[in-house]
Each structure stands twice: as structure tokens, then as C-alpha cells.
Amino acid sequence: MRKKILTLTALVALGACVTFGGAVSAGPSAPAPLTPGTWDCETTQPNPAPNLPRDLHETDHIEYIGKWLHGTARSSTAGSPDPYYDYYLAHLGSRWVYIQVSVDPANPSLMNYFVGTSHDAQLRSSHWRIVYPAETGEYQVAEVLGQSTVRQFSIKYADLTQVCANSGSYLPPAPAATLKCTTTRLEPGDAGAASFPSYLSITKMAADITANAKVPTYWWQGVATNSPSGGRIIYEYNIFSIQGRFYSIEINGDTGSYAIAESTAAQDLANTSWTVVYPQLENGFTFGSVTYGADALPQAFDLYFADGYQHCGPLRAGR
Amino acid sequence: MILAVLAGGTGATSTPVPSPSASPLSILTNQCSTAQLSNIVAAYLPATASGIMATPTPVPIPANVEGYLAHILRQRLMQCWAQLGGHRPLPKVYPPKVPTSPEEACWPSDSENAVAQLWAHLKFCESLVHPAVKAPPAGIGWQLPSTTGSGSRPVIFVMGIGDPAMVGRLVSALVTFLNEGVAESGFAFVDNAVLVPQPSWQLETFATQCANSPQVRGAIVVDVTASGGGTTDQFITRKNWTAVEATAFYAQCTHDPEDAQGTSAFTWASDIVKEEHHRLTLTPLTPLAMLLTMASIYEVFAPAHTTSTASTSVFPNPSPVPSGGRVTQVVTTNQTTLNASSLGSVAGGFLGSSITYTNSAVPISQQPVDELTWDTLQSVAIGLMSQMNCWHPTLGPKQTAIANGIVGAPRTLPAYNPPKGLGAYSSGKASAPFCSEPTRSESITDILPAAPR
DSSP, X not given: OHHHHHHHHHHHHHHHHHHHOOTTOOSTTOOOOOOOEEEEEEEEOSSOOTTSXXXXXXXXXXXXETTEEEEEEEEOSTTOOOOEEEEEEEEETTEEEEEEEEEOTTOTTOEEEEEEEEXXXXXXXXXXXXXXXXXXXXXXXXXXXXXXXXXXEEEEOSSOEEEEEEXXXXXXXXXXXXXXXXXXXXXXXXXXXXXXXXXEEEEETTHHHHTTOSSOXXXXXXXXXXXXXXXXXXXXXXXXXXXXXXXXXXXXTXXXXXXXXXXXXXXXXXXXXXXXXXXXXXXXXXXXXXXXXXXXXXXXXXXXXXXXXXXXXXXXXXX | OHHHHHHHTTTOOOOOOOOTTSOOOOXXXXXXXXXXXXXHXXXXXXXXXXXXXXXXXOOOOOHHHHHHHHHHHHHHXXXXXXXXXXXXXXXXXXXXXXXXXXXXXXXXXXXXXXXXXXXXXXXXXXXXXXXXXXXXXXXXXXXXXXXSSSSOBOEEEXXXXXXXXXXXXXXXXXXXXXXXXXXXXXXXXXXXXXXXXXXXXXXXXXXXXXXXXXXXXXXXXXXXXXXXXXXXXXXXXXXXXXXXXXXXEEEEEEOSSTTSOOEEEEEEEOOOEEEEEEEEEEOOOOHHHHHHHHHHHXXXXXXXXXXXXXXXXXXXXXXXXXXXXXXXXXXXXXXXXXXXXXXXXXXXXXXXXXXXXXXXXXXXXXXXXXXXXXXXXXXXXXXXXHHHTOOOOOOOTTOOOEXXXXXXXXXXXXXXXXXXTTBTTOOBOOOOXXXXXXXXXXXXXXXXXXXXX
């Protein structure tokens, strides 16, 4: 039940985004942009499950990564780990795509993720379906209450209500890159290859929560920029494990592309083959050798695609 | 009329009915079903009597087997009687000569002990208790929740042809393993279709479903082309064996345009998959069999014995001495010879007797025949999956996907064998048409800037 509440809370956050979010859309019907910054949200569930609070408080930080909006939802109550999830939102083609990754603080072994889409042009009162994975089901924003402004809004679901208010600006800290990556794209035919540098910062997510997991739980977030001191984010990815299997969710701020990939491994990235399972089934990529640092985060690795490869190593190595 | 004939016990034999504790085999008696018994009956009864694909030359039923089978069949008939509403305690004279209700018709008469008759009786009563599942009428469509955002989730049926008992288990095992392949290996079916096992459906039913429901993508049809089983005695062991040969087809359902009436056609066929499983169980030697065996061995190798006895009789000197001279002593010799070669036939007789005793003994921990059949059918299912060659991601080193069946050891799910051209050393073929196989790969541009300079 707690897991469900987290999911629904995330959908409330989804509603917050879609109510105002429009900066990611270049279409003529794009609504007013959602203000990046800090949002304080209170979720009320009239009939909570036993042992669950009636109210949940969370603070969302929202930033833009190119065409994607990135939100982080964390508990705003001191000492309470609820909730803990990240979400991404973009308008791609003719639909909105929302991707969420979450960890259940009460049971850190339970990671969760889903993809929601909406084909509504106007995001207010839009209808959303959870389209991946299949087991997650189907939801929709039932009703939007109150007078929506860029500073405050409320959303009502069948079994809970959330009220959010913008509480100020938020300037995300520049990611401190620790790895330098060289990405090589093989040109068709014998046209040769082109290499591109990028800088990678990898963070262990929910470390204080997952450290208490009875079984190893992984959630790493990688941010690739065009500069070692921050700069523009090119792409961002999350690698996490659910029930003995690695998952990867990658978004590209520049191109808007995204891919959810799976691997049957769950302990070590080295020599793992990945398959893209959403938005369409594809042969994915393969990790080559992977070395880990003292913090158990990847320190160097090789990544192979059908039309190129990438090598990442310590920034000071100068590669 | 049929009820009266079945319950009347015509043609009964004098086969004794053993007591319930006569056999330790774990064939269930508390169900009104022909399950577990099909392959046993097939081994002993001709196809006309068993109603299932039987062995070409049925072997005569040994007396103890016949008694045991009769006991099981009678117990199951009583279960049918109970499930149809029969109540205990039984009247002393029961049933009446002419049954007046279905439950009465299922009570085995005292004179009804022939396996063939009891088998026919049980099949009839099973149909009373568990009427054949009828396919839903064409008007009922499929609207399973979608996984792609629109419409309903497509379905692929898994059906069977052949002995219903065999086909049901094979279909079930195949669906189980394929779904484990989805979970463990990354199998995927076209349009993320869900597999729906329907072992009792006929091809006509599928054709109707295909024509009227746009969610139907096709049907995997497994065909148990041949099956058999038996027991072979090997002096101190007994060998139970089951053999199954099966093949599979895929009937693809096409709706073109999407809302048009569907048409179906077979678009894929597997090779025949053959599996034989057997179990060897030690047969305990009875003390008499052991004694006779040892005696026969002794008699063969025992050396010949010759016994000679010499007796000397001494006479006193006669006086006067006879004219022919005197006799002072007479020596008498007795000789007895035990000739081993003459006992060869005796040894052979001993040995034959011991074998007879051995073969009539109950083996130690004999493998239940039904469990052996399950195991064999699961191996057939794995073999068919290998033929399907469903695409799935390459597993990492030291990784294997395991499928756990109902019985038997965990099985390794077959690996994808790519067709020539996709892999450096590949020799396989493309996936079966109901398996999703990606035709493209993710590009490295997913982790590159939009306009790299």
C-alpha cells in the first residue's frame, strides 16, 4: 500500500508538471511554462491504509535538461524518508512522456519505475495511461481543482488530493564530473569515425535509504555534460536494480530521445548485454570491462553500441 | 439405457479386488478423473477400448496390475458417485438394478472388475462430473488491458492435438516455460501478446475466434504425434519408461485491414521432438529367491564327488583245509559319484524360479508412472522451445535462465541461436513468427549531442 501511495503521489507530481508544463513543447498549443524551482506539496489521503499517515509532505525541485524536465521529490519532514523519487517529462512528437523512478523508503529493496503518456494537447485535466511496464496499470488525472496559477495549484485523484505551492527558485548545483568519456561514432561505410568528449558525474542515489536494504539495492544517476566543471547537460541516466535485474533509463536533453533498457544481470555491470525494451524493442548496448572505485561506483568502463563505442575513465587520467 | 448398461456390470470377470493397502503407488484415488491413468491404460488396452493413442501391440495385463488398476478405477468411480451427490452411508443393496440418477450410474457394481469396463465407466462418469469445456461463442471477444496505450492486449492461444491427458500437460508446461522465458530470458511475443492456454479447443474454435476478434494474433498448436510407456524387468531392477513424440505449428491470424474478419493460416512448423525418460528402480530379492539363486550358482560350480568304501572280512583258518584251498578274507568295495553336470538342469530350474519370484516382487520406491510422463512432457516442451528459437538478449557470462517444472530437475531454457549473418559463428534460424525479434539496434547517438561538431 505504501508503494501504491508513492506511485500515486508521483502521479500527483505528474499532474503538477502537466498542469503548467509547456516549456518542453515547441508546439503552438503549448501552455505556460512551469516555473523551475522549489515546490512544496501536501498530499492528503482521506482513508489511508493502516500505519500510514494521513498527510504526506514533499518538496520537489524542478530543472530543465534540454527538452526534458527533471524533478526530484523528497520528503520535507525532518526524519521522514517519505517520499523519494525522480521524474522526467517531455513533449515528444504528438504526446507527452513521463518517466518516474522511485524507491520505497519503508522497503528499500522495492524499486519501482513506470512510463506514462498522454496524447492530450492541453495538459490541464489531461488523461494519462501507464504504458510501461505492463503490470502497473492505468491511471488518469481525475480532476483539477481551484484556480490554477503558476504559483499554486491542486489536483484531486480518486483517493487523494495534493496541493502544491511554489516556494522559490532553485538552482541545482553543477555536477562535479569525475569521469571523462570519449564517445566514438562509426560512420557508415568506410567514412571513418568521429569522437566526442563528455564529462560524467555519477551519484549514488538514496544512499541513506538503500544502505538499510536487506538485499543489495542499486540506484546510480549519471549526468553527462559538455564541460568538466558543469556546463550543459547532454544526457542523464539512471541505473537501478529491481528483483535481480538491472534497468537503465536514459534521456537525452539535446535530442529528446529516451530509452529504457534491461539486463538480466544485477550485481556487476561488466560484460552485461542490455536490451532496449521501451519505447520499442531493440538490441541495446554492451558493457565491456568495468572497474569500481572505493565508493562502489564505476570508475572506468567501456560501452559498445551497434554504431559506436564509449570509453570512460578517471578525469585526471586525461583520456 | 446407457446408464443401466454401465452400472449393470455386464461382462465382469472374476478378477479379485485388492484391499486399499495393497499397493504403495501414489496414483490418486480421491478424484473423479482419468488423469494419471491414460498412459497406463494405453499400454494394456487396444485403442478401441482405451479411447486414446495406445501402444501398437498392447501387452496382457499382469494379474496384480489388473487388480490394482481395477481398485483405482473403482475408487475413482466412487468419487464420481460422491461428487454427483451420492451420500453416505450406503444402502446395503446399492445401487438398484436400474439406476435412476447419474450418481447411481457411477457406483461400480460388485461384479464390475474388468479394467476395460471400469475405464469406459470412469470416462463416462468423468464427463458427467466435469462436462467438456465449451468454447465461448463467437460473440465473446478479448479485451485484456493494453500495455501499449491503446486498444486491447493481443492474445495467442496455445492449443493441442492428441491424447487430452498428454496434450493438457504439454500445453500447460509449454506456456509455463515460455512465460518463464519472458521473465528470465527476455522473450517477447508479437505486440506483447499474452499466451492463453486452451488445450481443449479445436482448430475450428480458433478459426472462429480469429475471424471475430481482432485481438487474436494466432495459435500455437502442439501435436502429440505418438506416445507410449511400459515396464521392463531386468532381474534385480525394474525400468519404467515413457516416450513422447510431438511437433508444433503456428496458425497466424491476420486482420487486413485491422477491423476486417480475420483469416488464419499455418505459417511455421517445428521438427518432431522426441523424448524418452525412464527410471530404474531396484527390485528387492525375496529370501526364497535369494536362496534359489545361491543354490543354482552353487550347483553349477560344485565339483564332482566320488566316494569309495572298502570292507574286508577276515575268516579263521579252516581245519582241515578244504580241497580247493582256503579263503582267509573278502574285500567289498562300494562307490558313489555325485555328477555336477547332471545337476545343470536343476540349477537352471532354481534360477528360473528365482527370477519368477523377483519379477513378482514390488520394486523399491518405484517412480510413479504419471510423474515420469510429466517429466517427459516437460522435456518435450523444452525441445519445442528450442525449435521456436525465440529471440532474447544474450545473457552474460556464467548466466543461465532456468525453468522450474512441476516435476523433475530445473531445466535450462534454450539459448537464442541467431541466423547466419547476425552472429559471427551463428548457424541458427530466425525466431518463430510469434516471437518478437528486433530488427534494429540502439544508436550511439542516444548519448551524443544533437549536432555534434
